[in-house]
Amino acid sequence: MQNKIHLLPQDLINKIAAGEVIERPASILKELLENSIDAEADDIQISLDKSGLERITISDNGTGLSSEEVVLAFTQHATSKINSQNDLNKITTLGFRGEALSSISSISSVTVQSYNGIDRPVLYQIEDTGNEILIGQGRNRGTTIIIQNIFSKMPVRRKFLKSETTEYKYFLDYFISIAIGNPTVKFDLTKNNRLIYSLKKTSSFSERIFQIFNTIKGNDFFPVDYKNGNFQISGLIGQPQIARNINNYQYIFLNGRFIKNPLIHKAIKEGFATAIMKNLEPPYFLFFTINPDEVDVNVHPRKLEVRFNNPGFIYSTTKNQIIKTIEKGLQNNISIFSNKDKNTNFINKGFKNKSASINFTKNILHDTQQIESALSSSELIRSSKNALQVFDTYLIFEKGEKILIIDQHAMHERINFEKIVDQFEKEQNLTAQGLLIPLNIKVNDLTKEQIFSNDKFLRQIGFEFNIIGNSLVINQIPNLLPINRISEIFLKILSELELTEGEGGLNWTDIKNKVLATIACHISIRAGQKLEPYIISQLVSDLIKCKLPYSCPHGRPFFWEISKEEMERNFKR
Numbered sequence: 001m002q003n004k005i006h007l008l009p010q011d012l013i014n015k016i017a018a019g020e021v022i023e024r025p026a027s028i029l030k031e032l033l034e035n036s037i038d039a040e041a042d043d044i045q046i047s048l049d050k051s052g053l054e055r056i057t058i059s060d061n062g063t064g065l066s067s068e069e070v071v072l073a074f075t076q077h078a079t080s081k082i083n084s085q086n087d088l089n090k091i092t093t094l095g096f097r098g099e100a101l102s103s104i105s106s107i108s109s110v111t112v113q114s115y116n117g118i119d120r121p122v123l124y125q126i127e128d129t130g131n132e133i134l135i136g137q138g139r140n141r142g143t144t145i146i147i148q149n150i151f152s153k154m155p156v157r158r159k160f161l162k163s164e165t166t167e168y169k170y171f172l173d174y175f176i177s178i179a180i181g182n183p184t185v186k187f188d189l190t191k192n193n194r195l196i197y198s199l200k201k202t203s204s205f206s207e208r209i210f211q212i213f214n215t216i217k218g219n220d221f222f223p224v225d226y227k228n229g230n231f232q233i234s235g236l237i238g239q240p241q242i243a244r245n246i247n248n249y250q251y252i253f254l255n256g257r258f259i260k261n262p263l264i265h266k267a268i269k270e271g272f273a274t275a276i277m278k279n280l281e282p283p284y285f286l287f288f289t290i291n292p293d294e295v296d297v298n299v300h301p302r303k304l305e306v307r308f309n310n311p312g313f314i315y316s317t318t319k320n321q322i323i324k325t326i327e328k329g330l331q332n333n334i335s336i337f338s339n340k341d342k343n344t345n346f347i348n349k350g351f352k353n354k355s356a357s358i359n360f361t362k363n364i365l366h367d368t369q370q371i372e373s374a375l376s377s378s379e380l381i382r383s384s385k386n387a388l389q390v391f392d393t394y395l396i397f398e399k400g401e402k403i404l405i406i407d408q409h410a411m412h413e414r415i416n417f418e419k420i421v422d423q424f425e426k427e428q429n430l431t432a433q434g435l436l437i438p439l440n441i442k443v444n445d446l447t448k449e450q451i452f453s454n455d456k457f458l459r460q461i462g463f464e465f466n467i468i469g470n471s472l473v474i475n476q477i478p479n480l481l482p483i484n485r486i487s488e489i490f491l492k493i494l495s496e497l498e499l500t501e502g503e504g505g506l507n508w509t510d511i512k513n514k515v516l517a518t519i520a521c522h523i524s525i526r527a528g529q530k531l532e533p534y535i536i537s538q539l540v541s542d543l544i545k546c547k548l549p550y551s552c553p554h555g556r557p558f559f560w561e562i563s564k565e566e567m568e569r570n571f572k573r
């Protein structure tokens with residue numbers, strides 16, 4: 001080592017701290033938003049120029065700062081939030097390390113306007129060339145901070161920034177997580193002079209979530225509500241059928257602070273394990289409340305990570321609550337809406353996610369002609385007598401120079417789907433069966449309304465029912481539906497009928513087909529069911545009559561061909 005040991009100059013210390021706290025421009029937004037919320041603001045205006053890379057402006061109506069406080073706020077380790085070691089064990093504010101403002105000012109130009117309602121308004125400017133404090137213009141109580149020339153003093157960091165679009169995504173991520181965590185705060189976000197979000201104050205987390213994401217809707221979620229002493233979990237989890245293979249909509253909050261926590265995420269996924277396929281991601285918005293001294297929030301400079309004193313308890317409680325919520329939700333149709341929410345229009349915002357709509361007519365997975373030739377031949381009917389059923393799930397046929405492996409459930413679904421669509425088109429009705437013992441389901445007001453507004457169609461597909469008080473009494477159902485699953489199926493159909501029609505959404509035929517596909521699914525042979533040879537023959541001859549024998553009505557392929565040649569290649573013959 002050549003150099004002598006020496007203390008680092010303050011400016012360099014700040015820059016090193018900034019490297020940890022301010023990873024990218026969006027981190028500035030996060031820190032400033034947290035400060036505004038800590039300052040008890042309930043109205044926050046954000047404006048991003050050049051998606052935030054040129055200028056970030058945040059105005060709040062919080063407590064404001066005096067001229068002495070403003071100067072102090074920008075020195076390192078200056079905070080009004082903790083005083084002693086003891087305070088570190090019970091953090092209730094979002095900030096507390098006192099590093100953000102000094103870090104931000106070490107890598108950018110800062111202008112602050114503030115008024116605390118008592119002292120004179122201040123204007124504070126921090127530039128490369130020096131700092132200047134002036135008497136500011138009159139304004140309402142609160143603080144405005146303008147950040148410019150971000151990373152101009154750290155060219156290396158500037159170089160690593162991604163495109164404007166990518167950086168903007170990070171801005172949005174922080175904005176959204178903070179907006180969800182603070183529903184009682186009004187937020188306006190303007191980007192390049194365009195208003196992107198205008199979120200009204202609300203007392204309900206779920207309403208805030210639906211204000212932000214207009215592609216998701218309440219009926220797709222189950223409410224989580226657990227309390228044990230000081231430990232609490234509340235929020236929403238997506239119903240199993242809305243899980244997708246992207247991890248959008250996964251948010252964990254701890255004592256109001258958005259966190260990333262692999263332990264809790266794993267517990268949630270474990271809770272969903274039997275309800276969804278492994279590769280799918282359940283949406284969730286969960287708010288954990290825990291004694292501040294049970295958790296260390298000071299393990300990460302950006303305070304995104306935390307450490308629990310009792311991780312085992314957090315893990316098992318979370319997992320168990322997820323399992324309970326799913327079970328209870330599927331049984332009881334708990335709607336997250338109380339009566340008073342009924343009139344708010346976010347209920348009606350539809351599921352406009354295109355990828356979620358089902359394509360009933362197009363075969364995307366197979367070459368149509370190839371399949372037609374595979375099926376049309378009478379050879380298949382003949383060979384069905386020698387079909388082999390394996391795993392009680394797949395049927396294997398020999399057909400000419402090929403073997404054909406068919407998924408029995410998906411095939412039967414296709415057959416039944418076409419039969420009932422056909423019947424419904426011709427007769428406007430489906431065959432129904434009466435119930436000896438009527439089925440009683442508890443329903444809330446929202447569900448009742450959904451039933452009333454779909455009354456005709458529900459009766460057309462075979463349901464007969466009365467609503468008495470809060471009970472739905474069903475005495476007739478579509479033919480062959482499994483009686484022990486009627487309430488689940490009925491509610492699923494209701495939620496499908498809620499799908500919005502119109503632009504970017506589904507049309508009525510899509511919605512109707514979705515419902516008929518649900519019925520087809522439930523009256524079909526399951527995986528795991530042993531089949532007699534005559535049933536297999538019947539299935540094959542039914543299949544050959546299908547118009548679109550390419551995939552099940554949900555778009556999954558149901559067969560797989562392996563040629564003799566391919567087998568020979570594999571066996572190196």
Ligand code: ADP
Pocket residue numbers: 031035036038039060062063064065073074078079080081094095096097098099100101102143
């Ligand atoms: P921390 O939030 O960890 O305390 P910061 O560097 O982010 O540290 O802020 C320093 C201090 O400046 C805060 O403790 C707070 O007293 C004050 N402050 C920052 N932003 C605001 C604001 N928008 N309104 C009022 N006070 C603020």
Ligand code: MG
Pocket residue numbers: 031034035094095096098100101
């Ligand atoms: Mg702060």
